[in-house]
Amino acid sequence: MVPEQVSAGLTFDERVERGRAARRTTPLEALAELDTSGPRDPIVLLEKQSESRVPQLVPVRHGRMSSSPFAFYRGAALVMADDLSRSPNSGLHTQLCGDAHLSNFGIFATPERRLAFDVNDFDETYPGPFEWDVKRLVASLAVAARENDFTGKQRKRITRACAAEYRETMLAQAERGNLAVWYSHIEPTAEMEDLRDELDSSTKKRTRKLLAKSRHRDSLQALERLTEVVDGERKIVSLPPLIVPIEEVFADADADRIYDELRGRIREYRATLRWDHRVLQDQFEFVQAARKVVGVGSVGTRAWILMFRGKDDDDPLFLQAKEAQRSVLAGYVDGPAFANEGERIVDGQRLMQAASDIFLGWQQGPGTIDGVRRDFYLRQLRDGKGSAVVEAMSPTGMTMYGRLCGRALAYAHARSGDRIAIAEYLGSGPEFDEAVAAFAEAYAKQNARDHAALLAAIEQGRVTARTGI
Incomplete structure (x- = not known):
């Protein structure tokens, strides 16, 4: 399962050279490119996915995806994978989440019964270029920010901050020992409550409520909600x-x-x-x-x-x-x-x-x-799980939450990938942040067009949707 291109047998200097060679082959500015010029039909891809699913539930999926561009994005991991495959990539592989959008991060209870913040959906996990996960995450911020009617400057600030947090965290992980990297984690009971002080008052209330709610999401709560005598x-x-x-x-x-x-x-x-x-x-x-x-x-x-x-x-x-x-x-x-x-x-x-x-x-x-x-x-089914309400975030709150997600993703990638090569590729300057932010803005616009295509397909009767469920 571990990506083949990890660091086994390589010296520190050889791992550094791997990163430099990758940067020569695929300069950071190339990561901003989005090529959708070839044959491309997101509806065909969604229909193909539907072939192996429960027929009665496929219209429910289309109905949920049709509700907003962000909802479409959440269901369109295959569409984005197809797009990413036509874009330049670093060649530096790690274990990917495969669907690292904003709502697939959150809080859950560890075996020690402490709350942790991390990636929490792995249906699409697979080895691949590390930046595919970063692009999926940062683009989700751009999509959500557009939906929340944030300005262009606010969106750029949000997406750059997330990419920068990933890069800076990976640089820090490259300096740490293997065991320290393996044990790195985020504890929301400390980090998210500290984060509260950076947010506006309404977001503070939501953060406190999220932490409290997560502590009580367990099998006893499921018993109350999902059963009857x-x-x-x-x-x-x-x-x-x-x-x-x-x-x-x-x-x-x-x-x-x-x-x-x-x-x-x-x-x-x-x-x-x-x-x-x-x-x-x-x-x-x-x-x-x-x-x-x-x-x-x-x-x-x-x-x-x-x-x-x-x-x-x-x-x-x-x-x-x-x-x-x-x-x-x-x-x-x-x-x-x-x-x-x-x-x-x-x-x-x-x-x-x-x-x-x-x-x-x-x-x-x-x-x-x-x-x-x-x-x-x-x-x-429930074990202290909770995630933020993206639609209710302020620009400041989304910036902070995006940074938290970027850090969690870097921790996850550093465990299986060559963190030293990836850090060397990323560099200490803002070029990576700017390239990924530019890609995210372009992809958010493409996602809006794809969402409109789904609505048109529903209107034309090509796709059946069941809404409100």
């Missing part, structure tokens, strides 16, 4: 199409047979956990499963919630089993193939995150009805 038994609620108990999804099938199959799959998943975590997982009894629609880009992939009971009904565990499809980057970068895409996601997450969910694992098996073999990864 029916005839004395705790059951997952039915709110189609967003939440549908498995007994309703496969109404014509034998429920006992379905649950026997699920218990077998849970045993297979259990084998991918660390031994001590298996001991903990064994203490929970599987109760019920339901299909649950999640996110924007993920809508239509098969996502299930699994409810377990601990010592009693007030001691729940909720896991999410999410379908793992091929990374959108895999078609554009020479890289490894995987027997299980769920394992790809789990390995990438463990590599990039400072601390990962103790219940993170994977499974593979044929569909209950159609027999199609699919890959899944599993994690806790």
